[in-house]
Amino acid sequence: MTSSPDTAGARRRFRELSEESPERAARMLAAAHPADAALFLLDAEEENARRAFAELTPEEQAAVLEQADEGLTQTLTADLSPHALKEIVEELPSDEAVDVLAEIDEGVVEDVLDSLEAEDAEELRVLRSYDPESAGGVMTTDFVTVPADAHVLDAVKALKREGEDDEEGLGVFVVDAAGHPVGYLSEHALLSNPVHDQVSEVMTEPYLVGVDEDQETAASILHRYDLQALGVVDVGGVLVGVISQEDARDVLEEEFTEDLHRMVGTGSEQQTRLPILRRVRQRMPLMVVTVIGGLASAKLMALLTPSGASTAGGSAGEMQAVLRYLPLIIGLAGNVGVQSSTILVRAFATQEVGPERELSVLGSEVMTGTLIGLICGMATFFVASWIEGDWPLGAAVSLAIFAAVAWAAILGCAVPMGCRRLNIDPAVVAGPFLISLSDISGVSIYILVATHLVGLG
Numbered sequence: 497m498t499s500s501p502d503t504a505g506a507r508r509r510f511r512e513l514s515e516e517s518p519e520r521a522a523r524m525l526a527a528a529h530p531a532d533a534a535l536f537l538l539d540a541e542e543e544n545a546r547r548a549f550a551e552l553t554p555e556e557q558a559a560v561l562e563q564a565d566e567g568l569t570q571t572l573t574a575d576l577s578p579h580a581l582k583e584i585v586e587e588l589p590s591d592e593a594v595d596v597l598a599e600i601d602e603g604v605v606e607d608v609l610d611s612l613e614a615e616d617a618e619e620l621r622v623l624r625s626y627d628p629e630s631a632g633g634v635m636t637t638d639f640v641t642v643p644a645d646a647h648v649l650d651a652v653k654a655l656k657r658e659g660e661d662d663e664e665g666l667g668v669f670v671v672d673a674a675g676h677p678v679g680y681l682s683e684h685a686l687l688s689n690p691v692h693d694q695v696s697e698v699m700t701e702p703y704l705v706g707v708d709e710d711q712e713t714a715a716s717i718l719h720r721y722d723l724q725a726l727g728v729v730d731v732g733g734v735l736v737g738v739i740s741q742e743d744a745r746d747v748l749e750e751e752f753t754e755d756l757h758r759m760v761g762t763g764s765e766q767q768t769r770l771p772i773l774r775r776v777r778q779r780m781p782l783m784v785v786t787v788i789g790g791l792a793s794a795k796l797m798a799l800l801t802p803s804g805a806s807t808a809g810g811s812a813g814e815m816q817a818v819l820r821y822l823p824l825i826i827g828l829a830g831n832v833g834v835q836s837s838t839i840l841v842r843a844f845a846t847q848e849v850g851p852e853r854e855l856s857v858l859g860s861e862v863m864t865g866t867l868i869g870l871i872c873g874m875a876t877f878f879v880a881s882w883i884e885g886d887w888p889l890g891a892a893v894s895l896a897i898f899a900a901v902a903w904a905a906i907l908g909c910a911v912p913m914g915c916r917r918l919n920i921d922p923a924v925v926a927g928p929f930l931i932s933l934s935d936i937s938g939v940s941i942y943i944l945v946a947t948h949l950v951g952l953g
Contacts, residue, residue, distance in 0.1 A: 507850055510536040514544035522551030530559040534568060535847055538769070542571050550576070558587035561596050567766060569599040578607035585612065585620075591636040591743065594623045623737075631714040632707040634747055635728045635737030641671045642695060644678055649691035651681055666725045666738050670699050675734040677702045677727045702727050707736060711747050718744035756838065766848055767839045768857045775864045779835055780871070786831055787872050790824025791879050798883055817884055818946045821893045822939060828872055828897055829904040829938035830931060836861045836908025837930050841922045844912065858909045865905020866898075873898040892949040896942035903941065904934045 506528075513521040521540075525533040525548060537545040537560070549557060549572045561569055561584065573581060573596065581600065585593045585608060597605050597620065609617040619637050626632030640658045642651045651668045668686065670679035679699030689698045704727045705714045718726050718741060726744070728737040757767075762778055770778075797820045840857070843849040849857050873894040881890030911930045912922035 506532070507536055507539050508852055511540050511544075514540040514548050518544070518547035518551050521548035525549075525552060525560070526556050531563045533560045534563040534565075537564070537572065538568055538766075538848070539850070539853070546572060546575055550580075554580070554583035555587050558584050558592075562588065562592050565766060566599055567769065569596060573600055578604055578611060581608045582611045586616075589636050590619055590623055590638050591634060593620060594633075597624065598628070626707065629711050630707065631705050631709040631711055631726075631728050631739060632737065634711050634714070634743050635707075635739050636666075636743070637737050639666050639725075639735075639738040640668045641675075641735065642668055644670050644672065644694075644696040644699075646670075646695050647691065648681075648686060648689050648693050648695060648698065651695055652686050652691065655683070655686065665742075666740055668695075669702060669725075669727055669735055669738070670695050671735055677704060677729065677735045680725070680727070682724050704729050704735075705739075706731070712751050714739055715744035715747035715751075719748060753842070756842070762835055762839065766843070768843050768849055768853070768860070772860055772863050772867065775860075776867050776871075779832075779864070779868060782831055782835075783828060783868055783872055786827045787824065787875060790821070790827055791876065791883070793823055794820040794880070795883050817886070817889055818892070818942075818950060821880065821896075822942065824876070824893070825896055825900050825938050825942045826935050828869075829900040829934050832865050832868060832901045833904035833908040833930050833934040834927075836865065836905050837912050837922075837927070840909055840912040844916055844922060854913055858906075858913070861909045862902065862905050865908075866902045868905075869898040869901030872901065886950075888949045889946070892942075892946040895949070896938075896945045899945065900938040900941045903937055907934055907937070 510521060510524055513524055521544070525536060528536065537549060540548070545568075549560065552560070557572075561572065564572065573584075576584075581596075581604065585596065588596065597608065600608070609620060612620070623632070623635075623637065628634075640651075640655050642654050646654075655668055665683065667680060667682040669677050670681065671677050679695065680702040681695055681699050685698055685700070703717060703721060703723055705717065707728050707730050709728075714726060714728075717723070718739060724741060726739040727735050728739060730736050762775075767775060798817075839861070840849065843857070876897055877890045877894035879890075880893045881887045884890065907930055911925070911933070915922040915925050
């Protein structure tokens with residue numbers, strides 16, 4: 497595969513080809529960079545994507561799957577036979593092969609492993625036994641070692657002979673007779689030192705982590721010390737795997753994405769491609785916490801003014817009751833708006849959402865926000881009515897939540913989209929502008945609804 501620019505036109509062209517001819521779509525995939533090919537397949541209908549993917553050679557399929565996320569991998573491999581999967585697995589580095597197998601039905605995985613050579617199958621079974629979040633879960637077992645008494649030329653030959661199918665840039669580890677790592681040679685060191693020097697004279701101290709070490713810790717070590725490779729050892733100190741710079745980058749990006757989505761109460765999957773009900777389920781826990789906090793705050797303020805409207809008299813007392821629920825309205829609307837904007841900004845940065853998908857993403861996000869607003873509004877109606885002993889006020893709070901949350905979802909998508917069309921970085925503008933706009937509009941909606949239902953003013 498060769499590099500090709502990822503443009504909206506190319507993505508649109510692939511969608512058209514995937515509907516007309518799987519063979520022509522496959523040729524376009526084969527001519528594109530694997531990262532671009534994965535994006536093209538994401539944009540296509542699932543059945544069309546599978547048909548085009550099936551037309552690729554095993555080598556091309558493996559290259560695409562290395563760039564695909566979990567959801568796309570599941571889609572592309574769903575209809576493949578064990579034999580086809582075996583051919584793909586044989587083309588992949590061991591760590592990437594394990595990632596692909598993790599997205600396949602367990603029964604099919606066993607059929608694939610049984611069809612591989614015994615040594616390869618055992619290697620993959622061992623890798624699958626490690627915690628996916630550990631160093632063992634992200635390491636590759638495809639690496640090159642030489643003894644300490646070898647010469648640089650021997651290491652170069654070993655790298656050329658044994659490392660032909662390995663990941664690039666891993667270098668060579670120097671091990672003793674028991675397999676314990678005692679040194680490391682980068683590819684630069686192999687090229688810059690005389691070929692007749694012993695590796696023990698030019699090797700450096702290897703950086704090592706235990707096989708059960710957390711993957712984020714291992715990735716941080718690689719990043720902090722700018723290493724090409726990090727050795728992974730078992731409890732006996734034997735070298736069992738290597739983590740590359742690319743592995744570390746993927747881990748850190750994955751951890752950052754997970755942390756970012758946790759902060760706004762969403763999952764780490766590509767949110768714009770999830771079913772609406774699944775998005776709602778993922779985002780509701782944060783909304784539940786906000787609702788409980790807002791209602792508890794309103795109840796506390798009601799206890800501090802126990803006589804309520806009767807003491808304050810007339811509309812002033814009603815206004816006092818209404819204002820108790822403003823934090824709840826603002827909090828819910830703000831959370832939903834920030835969720836939508838964060839998802840959109842991230843999707844723009846990763847090219848998950850191109851201009852051609854903006855309207856469909858806007859519609860699905862608004863529907864998600866509307867359902868969240870409906871659920872939260874119905875829940876608060878009963879509680880607010882009980883707290884105030886006034887069902888019109890409970891209805892006002894409920895309707896205001898529904899309207900403000902739905903409107904915040906629209907703003908959460910529209911603001912980043914507008915920024916992108918105006919060539920303004922959405923990440924810089926969307927946050928503060930959206931929060932201010934969401935707060936103002938949420939208050940306005942609430943006061944407007946309360947005015948009609950409670951009769952303020």
